[in-house]
Structure formats: C-alpha cells, structure tokens
Amino acid sequence: MIELSLVGIGTGNPDHLTRAAEAAIRAADLVLLPRKRAETRELLDLRAGICAGLLGAAARTATFEVPVRDPGAPYLDGVAMWHAAIAAAWRAAIADHLPQGGRVALLVWGDPALYDSSLRIAERLGAGGQAVSVTVVPGITSLQALAAAHAIPLTALAAPLLVTTGRRLGAEGWPAGIDTVAVMLDSSCAFESVDPRDVTIWWGAYLGMPQQALRSGPLRAVAASIRDARTLLRAQHGWIMDCYLLRRDAAPGPASGR
Structure with missing residues (x-):
C-alpha cells in the first residue's frame, strides 16, 4: 500500500506551511521532489530546503524528472499523455526507493485543489495494480x-x-x-x-x-x-x-x- 499525501506548500515562502503540512512531511517515509529544466533549479532547491529544515539529516527524499508535455498534440490529448508520463515517473521513483510501500509525500506548489494536476495524476498512480490511498493537505494559493x-x-x-x-x-x-x-x-x-x-x-x-x-x-x-x-x-x-x-x-x- 502506498499512502500518498499531496501537501500544499504555499507560493514559495516556507512560512506558508501549515502545521498539518509540517506533520505530513515529518510522517513521510519518502518525499518526492520534481526536477524540471535546469533553469528551474530554484524550485527544486526550495522544496529540498523545506525538507531539510523540518527533517534535518533524517530527510529521505528522491528526485524524479518531470516529463515535458508535447506542445504539438491537441491540448487535452497532450495533457492526458503528460499526466500518464508523470504518474509513471512517480511510480518508478517509489518502486526504487520504497519498494515495500509506505507513506509518500509530494510537495505541491500552492494548493493541490486549485489549477494543479496532482490529484488527476494521483488517480493514475494505481494503474500499475498497487493499492494507493490519497490524502490532501491544503495550502495557501x-x-x-x-x-x-x-x-x-x-x-x-x-x-x-x-x-x-x-x-x-x-x-x-x-x-x-x-x-x-x-x-x-x-x-x-x-x-x-x-x-x-x-x-x-x-x-x-x-x-x-x-x-x-x-x-x-x-x-x-x-x-x-x-x-x-x-x-x-x-x-x-x-x-x-x-x-x-x-x-x-x-x-x-x-x-x-x-
């Protein structure tokens, strides 16, 4: 069983974290950190800094490469394929670092419920046959x-x-x-x-x-x-x-x- 927590972390200020967000990050066996283009390294560093600040040396994190959406495909089709590719990247990272299952946290910029696709991607995570439960920790939008x-x-x-x-x-x-x-x-x-x-x-x-x-x-x-x-x-x-x-x-x- 994978217990996935989608944790809203606000808009870039670590002070935006709620107590519930801090608790969810501390409770995780693994925190997934997305890595995009090299020029967006700041976004990865900020998430990693949040984990280090809360967990110190005990932080167990894993990065995954965020696939690029095909700009040539029709918009909705392109987004669907992109979401499937991201779910596969999540699944692979979890399998590599938490093969026996456990609690996984994914730090979502802003809030997982407002113009963010984390919940839709999470629905695809169980497509490989593994049981997945999803919890949402709302954040500042x-x-x-x-x-x-x-x-x-x-x-x-x-x-x-x-x-x-x-x-x-x-x-x-x-x-x-x-x-x-x-x-x-x-x-x-x-x-x-x-x-x-x-x-x-x-x-x-x-x-x-x-x-x-x-x-x-x-x-x-x-x-x-x-x-x-x-x-x-x-x-x-x-x-x-x-x-x-x-x-x-x-x-x-x-x-x-x-």
Whole structure:
C-alpha cells in the first residue's frame, strides 16, 4: 500500500506551511521532489530546503524528472499523455526507493485543489495494480497571496468571482455576467486581449518569495509595463509564476509598481 499525501506548500515562502503540512512531511517515509529544466533549479532547491529544515539529516527524499508535455498534440490529448508520463515517473521513483510501500509525500506548489494536476495524476498512480490511498493537505494559493500582497479583497461586495486560465480568457474573452476575474496559468499576457475600459488589474509574480513583483492600476495604463516586467523577470530567473485579478468599474486609483 502506498499512502500518498499531496501537501500544499504555499507560493514559495516556507512560512506558508501549515502545521498539518509540517506533520505530513515529518510522517513521510519518502518525499518526492520534481526536477524540471535546469533553469528551474530554484524550485527544486526550495522544496529540498523545506525538507531539510523540518527533517534535518533524517530527510529521505528522491528526485524524479518531470516529463515535458508535447506542445504539438491537441491540448487535452497532450495533457492526458503528460499526466500518464508523470504518474509513471512517480511510480518508478517509489518502486526504487520504497519498494515495500509506505507513506509518500509530494510537495505541491500552492494548493493541490486549485489549477494543479496532482490529484488527476494521483488517480493514475494505481494503474500499475498497487493499492494507493490519497490524502490532501491544503495550502495557501497564489490567489490568496495575491490579494494579501495588494491588500485587497478578491471579491467585490455581494458579487461573484470567476477563476479561469489565460488560455480561456484569450480564446473566449471576458466571461459574460462577471465583473471580477482571477486569471492563472497565463503565459501570453491574455489581459492585453480584453477591452481595458474601466478595468483595473492587480498582478503579482513570485508571490511570497524575496523576488516578489507587483503591479496594479488601470489596465490601459499598466498592461505594457506588466508585459515588460514579466519578460525581464523570466529572463533573469529562468522561470516565472504569476497571476492577476481583473475588475470592471473598480476605483481606478494611480498605477503602482510595488
């Protein structure tokens, strides 16, 4: 039996860990650490640092190579094949380092339940015939960190909030009947595709980390500076994680480069 804990670890600040997250990491017989491209080494080091800080020399970790999604395949088909490949990488790492089964923790950036595929990948883990139980330890999401960094509420008074992706915003435009939209996973600055009239944006990258970057103000005034900042930061660090909130008819206020 594999007892898999998907542990939300927040958005880069070790202080984001809850007590439940710390307990799950301490209880694990093995912590899996994903390794992606060389330029994202910082993400691996941060997870390893969390384990070292909690467990010291007793930390038992194993890295696995994260497969690359085929960009040429239709999106949903490509994602399905990618998830299957990641599940196979998990399965191989567990078999190598914990052949008799046991408790495995996987540290998930943000929260396993919000625009993260860890739960869908975990469903595939038992495809090889081994019994797998899954526990989720929720973490701070990037949207929570974004609202805190800008000291704003995510929702307007008595109004709904829609959370979507940059892909959907760019392809479908502003959702009908909604005045506040939170956007994640936007690699192409889809905010530039919407009508900027009476729209305010609050954007943040590397939320909770020392290199945190924030911009806010009327979309018309700050869209270009956000794109420029995003390009520069990605070149500097080799990776970027960001999200933003768009709100129609919000009090415009001055543009900010905090």
